[in-house]
Amino acid sequence: MKNLSAPALYSILALFLGMSFTGCQNEDDPDQFTGSIEEIEEFLTPELTQIVTELGMEINTGNTPPNIEGNYLAEVVLMGSNISTDVIGHRFSDMVIKFENQNNEDLSITFSYKQSIESGLGIGALIAGSQDSFSAFLKVDVTHGADYPTAKSAMVISGTKTADGIKDYQWALFMLDNKGDSRYILNNTGRVFRELDNIARVTTQSIPSGRLAPETESPLKSAIER
Structure with a gap:
């Protein structure tokens, strides 16, 4: 069997780690919201x-x-x-x-x-x-x-x-x-x-503490009221 040089070993190791990391990422993908x-x-x-x-x-x-x-x-x-x-x-x-x-x-x-x-x-x-x-x-x-x-x-x-x-x-x-x-x-x-x-x-207005009342004659209420 031919001995591999140190640079070659490092390259193979880096490739292996990269594949392992990619595999870990793929395993996590199902838990990641993708907007579907x-x-x-x-x-x-x-x-x-x-x-x-x-x-x-x-x-x-x-x-x-x-x-x-x-x-x-x-x-x-x-x-x-x-x-x-x-x-x-x-x-x-x-x-x-x-x-x-x-x-x-x-x-x-x-x-x-x-x-x-x-x-x-x-x-x-x-x-x-x-x-x-x-x-x-x-x-x-x-x-x-x-x-x-x-x-x-x-x-x-x-x-x-x-x-x-x-x-x-x-x-x-x-x-x-x-x-x-x-x-x-x-x-x-x-x-x-x-x-x-x-x-x-x-708007530059922050979340207000008071009522926002547009000019209208219609009775106004919030969306969550009956």
Whole structure:
């Protein structure tokens, strides 16, 4: 048998280690969110994903979403609902949303929002998309004043990132657990909203503590109220 030189041994060893490392990475790939519809359904459940899309929500897939970090002001109008008393086209209270800590390696992001006296903090969030289009998939703890329990909801926010904000802004909110409080919408019900002028604009306003009241004669309420 021919003896190998030291450089040759080092080359073979480096190749072996590289193959081993690649193999380890591949073993981890199934646990890595890649923005596929199958993984989105796993996060939201297939049933909720179907309801959301049937109500008109756009869901973007892919693992190269744009950076959406920042604050945005959205004037929301109801475009779909499975709540029998809802009126399509009803104007709800404006909302400020905040995205931060976006990580396109694992497609994670953090989220919070304020609407009327209601506020929400993300307890799990993923982002998918490609080019300038994205969808964020959120599990959120929601509170509506000191005498309300903290409810759990699922949300989806979709749109196209532009210099001015989020164009074609859509927002879906569905109740996962209302803690038995009848002032909240029922479990497994929810709403899908569009933006009044089709863009949630970048704002310097932080998550506010007071009510956002657009000029309208229509009664306003938050999305999670019955």
